[in-house]
Amino acid sequence: MAEERRGSWFGFGFCGFGQALGSGRGRQVHSPEPLETPGPGADVCRVSASWSYTAIVTRGGQVQLSGAAGGAAGGCRDAWASEALLVVLRAGPAVGSRPELQAWAPGSALRGEPLWTHTLVSEAEREDAAGGEPQARALPLLPGARAYVSPRPPFYRPLAPELRARRLELGGEHALLLDEAGQVFSWGQGRHGQLGHGTLEAAPEPRLLEALQGLPMAEVAAGGWHSVCVSETGDIYVWGWNESGQLALPTRSLAEDGKTISREAGWPSEGDSDVRTVGSEDGAPAPFIAIQPFPALLDLPWGAEAAQASCGSRHTAVVTRTGELYTWGWGKYGQLGHQDTTSLDRPRRVEYFVDKRLRVRAVSCGLWNTYVYAVEKEENGQPQPRA
Amino acid sequence: MAEDNREPLAGAGALREALWALLPPTKEELVPELGEKVELGMARLLQEATELFCGGRRSECLQASEAILDYSWEKLNTGPWRDVHKDWRRVYAFGCLLKAVCLCDEPGNAPAVAEALKVCDMGLLMGAAIHGDILIKVAAILQAHLPSGKRPGPARQQPGTKKARNDGVPVPDVASERPVPRLRCPSLQHFRKQFLAPGRPVILEGVVDQWPCMTKWSLEYIQEVAGCRTVPVEVGSRYTDEEWSQTLMTVNEFISKYIRDESRDVGYLAQHQLFDQIPELKRDISIPDYCCLGDGEEDEITINAWFGPRGTVSPLHQDPQQNFLVQVIGRKYIRLYSPQESEALYPHETHLLHNTSQVDVENPDLERFPRFAEAPFLSCVLSPGEVLFIPVQYWHYVRALDLSFSVSFWWS
Numbered sequence: 001m002a003e004e005r006r007g008s009w010f011g012f013g014f015c016g017f018g019q020a021l022g023s024g025r026g027r028q029v030h031s032p033e034p035l036e037t038p039g040p041g042a043d044v045c046r047v048s049a050s051w052s053y054t055a056i057v058t059r060g061g062q063v064q065l066s067g068a069a070g071g072a073a074g075g076c077r078d079a080w081a082s083e084a085l086l087v088v089l090r091a092g093p094a095v096g097s098r099p100e101l102q103a104w105a106p107g108s109a110l111r112g113e114p115l116w117t118h119t120l121v122s123e124a125e126r127e128d129a130a131g132g133e134p135q136a137r138a139l140p141l142l143p144g145a146r147a148y149v150s151p152r153p154p155f156y157r158p159l160a161p162e163l164r165a166r167r168l169e170l171g172g173e174h175a176l177l178l179d180e181a182g183q184v185f186s187w188g189q190g191r192h193g194q195l196g197h198g199t200l201e202a203a204p205e206p207r208l209l210e211a212l213q214g215l216p217m218a219e220v221a222a223g224g225w226h227s228v229c230v231s232e233t234g235d236i237y238v239w240g241w242n243e244s245g246q247l248a249l250p251t252r253s254l255a256e257d258g259k260t261i262s263r264e265a266g267w268p269s270e271g272d273s274d275v276r277t278v279g280s281e282d283g284a285p286a287p288f289i290a291i292q293p294f295p296a297l298l299d300l301p302w303g304a305e306a307a308q309a310s311c312g313s314r315h316t317a318v319v320t321r322t323g324e325l326y327t328w329g330w331g332k333y334g335q336l337g338h339q340d341t342t343s344l345d346r347p348r349r350v351e352y353f354v355d356k357r358l359r360v361r362a363v364s365c366g367l368w369n370t371y372v373y374a375v376e377k378e379e380n381g382q383p384q385p386r387a
Numbered sequence: 388m389a390e391d392n393r394e395p396l397a398g399a400g401a402l403r404e405a406l407w408a409l410l411p412p413t414k415e416e417l418v419p420e421l422g423e424k425v426e427l428g429m430a431r432l433l434q435e436a437t438e439l440f441c442g443g444r445r446s447e448c449l450q451a452s453e454a455i456l457d458y459s460w461e462k463l464n465t466g467p468w469r470d471v472h473k474d475w476r477r478v479y480a481f482g483c484l485l486k487a488v489c490l491c492d493e494p495g496n497a498p499a500v501a502e503a504l505k506v507c508d509m510g511l512l513m514g515a516a517i518h519g520d521i522l523i524k525v526a527a528i529l530q531a532h533l534p535s536g537k538r539p540g541p542a543r544q545q546p547g548t549k550k551a552r553n554d555g556v557p558v559p560d561v562a563s564e565r566p567v568p569r570l571r572c573p574s575l576q577h578f579r580k581q582f583l584a585p586g587r588p589v590i591l592e593g594v595v596d597q598w599p600c601m602t603k604w605s606l607e608y609i610q611e612v613a614g615c616r617t618v619p620v621e622v623g624s625r626y627t628d629e630e631w632s633q634t635l636m637t638v639n640e641f642i643s644k645y646i647r648d649e650s651r652d653v654g655y656l657a658q659h660q661l662f663d664q665i666p667e668l669k670r671d672i673s674i675p676d677y678c679c680l681g682d683g684e685e686d687e688i689t690i691n692a693w694f695g696p697r698g699t700v701s702p703l704h705q706d707p708q709q710n711f712l713v714q715v716i717g718r719k720y721i722r723l724y725s726p727q728e729s730e731a732l733y734p735h736e737t738h739l740l741h742n743t744s745q746v747d748v749e750n751p752d753l754e755r756f757p758r759f760a761e762a763p764f765l766s767c768v769l770s771p772g773e774v775l776f777i778p779v780q781y782w783h784y785v786r787a788l789d790l791s792f793s794v795s796f797w798w799s
Contacts, residue, residue: 016454017428027450051458052428068428083426107427172465189466201737224461290632313461332457367461 006375007361009035009044010352013312013335013369019054019067020047021369030334030341032352032372046138047373049366050081053106055088063088063110071109080139081106082151085115087139092119101142103155116155120144141168148175163206171222172313176229177206182216184209184229192225193293194240200293211294212237223311223329224367229295234305234321237295244314245345246329248298252288254345300326300347312365317372318347323359325350325372333368402500402532406488409524414441419481419517424472429458433481440485449489455482463513473515480514480522483507487525497533501615504529505637508617511664512635523666526616533615558788559720559749559766567723567767567775578776579680583709586778588723588765591677591711594774600671600715601772604792606642609694613665614639621655625700627735627743646696646790655699661692662794675711675774678798689797696790703732703744703784708797710777714769717791721775722748723765724782731762732782748784769793 010032015021020036021029035044035056046057053067056079063076069086077099078089086104093100098121102114120143140149145165147158159165159177163185167178174188174195185206186195193200196209212229217237219230226240226247238247245251300306304320311317315329315336326347327336334341337350350372353360358374365371411417418437421430436451459479463471487503487510507526514522569590573581582589595601620641623631636644638656645654662669669690678688689708697717705726712721724732732744733756746756753760768788769775777783779799 014454016451017431027454050428052426052431068431083428105427172461191467199737200739225464368457 006043007358007373008375009047010372010374011035011047011369012337013366014051014333015067015369017052017067019049019052019369020056021054028334028341029369030337031339032337032350035371044373046078047364047371048079048081048139049364049369049371050083050106051367052083053081054366054371055079055081055086061091065106065110069106069109071111073110078139080149084151085149085155086110087149089139089143099143101149103149118142118156138167140170141165160206167220169220169222171227171311172224174222174225174227175206176220176222176227178217178220178229182218182232184212184217184220186227190293192241193291194222194225194227196227196239196293196295198294200291209295219306219308221309221311221316221365223316223365224313226311226314226316228309228311228316228318230306230309230318234307236298236300236306236309236318238298238316239292239295241291242289242345244330244343246311246314246316247289247292247296248316248328248345248347249289249292249296250287251345252290254343255288298347301349308362310363310365310370312370313367315365315370317363317365317370319360319363323353323361323374323377325353325360325363327370330368335365335369337370400494402491402528403494405528406491406525409521409528410488411518414438417441417518419477421474421477424474425478429455429478432458433478436482436485440489445489445492448485452482452486452489455479456486460513476513476515477517480510480517483510483514484517484522484525487522487529491529500529500532504533504615505617508664509635512617512619523664526664527666530615559768561720561766561768564722564766565764567721567765569773575677575680578677582776583677583680583778586726586781588778588781589776590767590769591675591774591776592772594675594677595673595713596772598671598673598713600794603671604715606646606790609792610639610642612667613661614642616665618656618661618664619659620645621657622652624653625702627702627740627745650696653696653698653700655693655695657693657695657699657701658691660690661694662690672713672794675713675796677711677776678796681709681798683799687799691795691797693791693793693795695787697787699785699787699791701783701785703746703748703782705742705780705782706777706797707742707779708799709779710775711796711798712769712775712777713794713796714771714773714775715792715794716771717787717789718771719769719791719793720786720788721767721769722784723777724762726780726782728762728764728782731758733759744782749786 011021012029012032014028016027021033043059044056045059048055053065053069056064057076061074061076062072063079064072075091076088080087086106088102090100090102092098098119101118103116104110104114142148146161147156148168149155150157163177164180165177166180169176171194174186177185185208187203187206190202191200195203197207216232217229218232221228223246229237242249242251243253245254304324306318307321308319312335315327317325317327319325326349328344328347331343332341336344337352338348353374357377359377360372360374362373363370414437418433432451432455436448436455439448439451455478459475459482462475463479483506487506490499490503493499504526507522507529510522567588567590569592572593615637617635617637619633620636621633641654641656644650674685674688733746734741735743735745746759751759
């Protein structure tokens with residue numbers, strides 16, 4: 001396999017607690033800035049951001065916290081940050097001992113005792129923990145895919161084995177699961193349509209998204225009250241609450257603000273992201289959508305294919321196969337990266353990466369900020385092999 | 388050279404003084420006391436915001452308050468409302484307090500005062516009481532510093548004047564329907580024995596004659612007392628409709644858009660605890676004596692305002708408490724069905740709407756809901772000065788025949 005060129009991380013959005021976002025000055029960063037790395041030559045492989053602090057994991061096994069929570073520790077393969085809990089996957093304390101999952105109070109600075117530990121016992125768990133991509137089987141899904149971690153008690157939550165989970169994402173009041181066959185399940189609160197089953201009812205147990213059957217998904221992402229998934233063919237599906245335009249559907253709040261270009265009637269041009277018929281011949285505007293209770297297909301401009309998605313509390317970020325980054329939704333803290341604080345109800349490309357000739361590889365959103373991993377483009381313009 | 392007559396400056400100074408006089412004297416007392424639910428990040432931000440506030444660093448404090456409000460707003464919208472921890476509502480109220488006072492720090496900026504009042508109202512609507520319900524006092528002071536709410540409207544001033552709106556629905560033929568019985572000032576014992584205990588509706592007359600609201604309330608008065616206050620308004624014919632939504636606006640905006648104008652949409656200031664928000668209005672009403680027959684405390688009684696134009700509809704539904712519906716302005720057509728008839732009323736099956744009937748009472752789809760035609764009911768036109776007793780779980784449907792203001796008392 002060809003060697004992947006080492007890239008670097010960038011961040012933008014809310015950093016009111018001084019969490020890792022390059023400058024650390026002020027409270028908001030409106031355009032991508034390079035992340036200050038924890039030490040010389042440290043290679044950051046995972047970024048997990050909560051509201052008031054960010055956890056960074058390096059390939060060397062260091063986890064570092066910045067923001068309202070500080071501290072660092074070694075022997076770490078993965079970390080997941082939330083306001084109530086910091087979860088880390090650590091190698092066992094002694095040589096040859098079993099890897100351990102630890103849940104820490106964020107204020108503990110990783111000193112003293114964790115609140116809770118879980119030793120990885122089964123072969124499946126340990127194999128999972130030992131090798132492989134940082135993105136695969138990431139927390140809060142536990143290695144072995146038999147359970148996941150929740151920031152609210154009970155912390156350890158088993159999953160039915162037949163679910164065969166590949167990825168699991170937690171939203172503000174719901175959960176999404178992507179299984180090995182590319183099927184999506186959802187459960188939790190449904191009052192904002194975030195479960196995607198066509199109703200506003202809650203679901204206590206994982207329930208299959210029937211609307212997506214027959215369309216294998218490659219990625220899922222959960223925001224505060226919305227859900228996004230990316231199909232193996234690069235299509236994006238969105239559902240849930242659209243109050244800030246996080247579904248890239250027309251939202252009343254932005255139209256009334258006058259801060260968004262109002263949607264024009266007529267057929268969309270190629271560059272226009274709105275694929276739904278934008279209005280009738282008499283010029284009536286498209287209706288506003290506050291809640292989308294079942295998946296809607298979303299097209300990016302120029303037919304770009306999506307590779308990965310991540311959601312903040314009220315915004316959405318998508319990486320395309322050609323290495324571009326699109327963001328939309330709530331922008332008040334600069335988390336969309338368009339050099340301003342306007343919110344958007346349509347996808348817009350983050351020009352910074354295009355201007356700097358960077359190919360975006362991954363995106364990881366905190367509640368009100370966005371972290372991006374990008375590599376320099378090849379001089380001869382040939383695409384990098386996808387790792 | 389004549390001095391500028393900076394009239395607003397003196398006023399603004401007085402405003403600032405009055406607001407600061409309400410606040411706890413020290414920084415330590417100003418920071419709200421909160422439990423574990425409020426995690427480390429927010430706890431730190433609250434400290435920081437308080438320090439900025441006390442240090443006079445106004446714009447930084449405003450920035451911190453925004454973050455406090457935005458984050459606690461997310462908490463308030465997570466999970467069912469009844470499960471939202473009160474501490475998060477306190478955080479939200481605190482954010483509103485800091486923001487409102489900071490906004491008023493700028494001398495002579497009238498729009499800022501209006502915005503500060505909106506912020507207070509948001510804190511009252513969504514937050515929980517802090518520092519002895521300080522937001523109510525702040526709101527009262529801000530209201531006093533805004534220009535008077537009196538707004539001359541077009542020609543019509545009197546409530547109850549027929550609107551020109553052409554809604555096409557006739558006044559119901561109440562005479563042909565079984566009437567709700569009426570009594571004039573029954574004794575407590577008589578009411579309890581004949582109506583409360585067996586759960587039978589009745590209209591009480593003469594009970595609220597002395598309440599100030601009966602003589603004082605008019606559109607003008609309401610605008611004067613509450614015009615610049617922000618309230619929740621329901622837009623759409625009824626809450627079971629797809630087009631129905633809730634929004635916030637000032638009372639002045641509500642009156643001008645949905646009551647004075649020939650608005651196509653129906654707007655209803657419905658089921659809102661207006662009297663907690665605006666204590667001056669609470670002085671115009673009282674608590675019906677008969678509520679003492681219940682088990683609960685007087686401060687547990689929920690008092691709601693229902694204020695809207697002709698044509699507002701509350702679909703047939705039931706409530707989990709006893710209800711006294713006091714009619715102050717205008718008339719309402721009301722139908723009542725006994726809980727024993729529930730099956731014939733076809734309640735929705737979803738959890739969210741299981742206390743609401745699927746049937747449109749005045750235009751029932753008898754193909755879908757055949758049994759509804761045979762269900763017996765009582766009906767009335769409730770007029771100003773009358774009080775309707777709706778027993779717990781009794782199904783009721785309400786349509787306003789005129790511009791209407793009702794006050795409901797939910798008690799147990």
